Amino acid sequence: MILVEDIHKSYGNLRVLKGIFLHIPRSTIVSITGPSGAGKSTLLHLIGTIDKPDSGIIRINNVEVNTLNDKKLASFRNKHIGFVFQFHHLLPEFTAIENVSIPAYIGGASKKDANIDATEILEFLGLKDRLNHKPSELSGGEQQRVAVARALINKPDIVLADEPSGNLDTENAKELHKLFFTLRDTFKQTFVIVTHNEDLAKMADLRFNLIDGVIV
Numbered sequence: 001m002i003l004v005e006d007i008h009k010s011y012g013n014l015r016v017l018k019g020i021f022l023h024i025p026r027s028t029i030v031s032i033t034g035p036s037g038a039g040k041s042t043l044l045h046l047i048g049t050i051d052k053p054d055s056g057i058i059r060i061n062n063v064e065v066n067t068l069n070d071k072k073l074a075s076f077r078n079k080h081i082g083f084v085f086q087f088h089h090l091l092p093e094f095t096a097i098e099n100v101s102i103p104a105y106i107g108g109a110s111k112k113d114a115n116i117d118a119t120e121i122l123e124f125l126g127l128k129d130r131l132n133h134k135p136s137e138l139s140g141g142e143q144q145r146v147a148v149a150r151a152l153i154n155k156p157d158i159v160l161a162d163e164p165s166g167n168l169d170t171e172n173a174k175e176l177h178k179l180f181f182t183l184r185d186t187f188k189q190t191f192v193i194v195t196h197n198e199d200l201a202k203m204a205d206l207r208f209n210l211i212d213g214v215i216v
Helices: 040-047 070-080 096-106 111-124 140-152 170-187 198-203
Strands: 002-011 014-024 029-033 055-060 081-085 158-162 190-194 206-211
Touching: 002 040, 014 040, 014 206, 029 040, 029 170, 029 198, 040 055, 040 158, 040 190, 070 081, 081 140, 096 111, 096 140, 111 140, 140 158, 140 170, 158 170, 170 190, 170 198
Parallel strands: 029 190, 029 206, 081 158, 158 190
Antiparallel strands: 002 014, 002 055
């Protein structure tokens, strides 16, 4: 599913990743832990094709993604990878269903089809009565579930989450963590989660600890 071989990444004179090797099977929940500044988010961005490594290989579904041109890479990302961030990044002027539908529009879906899929996912996530509410009208936990729905709209193989429960209270964080496992079991997706939450890290099928740019 995901194969990372000898990845290096620097920003100027700062060496962030110093030779990362990972193998992540399909339908697995993986946690990446480590201190702040260790390179966790950088690694997630490289796996998510948001950034490119200086050297090394990243293969997703047997595609060597770091060799794709920008147009093919954007298409691959939209089809195969979903993202969940700590601060939701929902557009405040749009409703829940509109926010969730945006990646589907980018992927070429009609408004009708995107809305049908968005409604189905939001209802699955327990937001049937919140479809037409804007982010300011939703609780923190509801906003994060909308963000998860947006990540799922194109039925990606992989969902990447960067501190997804970092902005939630304890109860909502627990609910989000349980949701990831429900989604994995239901849709057979692979989740790669950067987290400082020890409870979530321990629940994962695989755990990688990143310290000073290397897996230890």
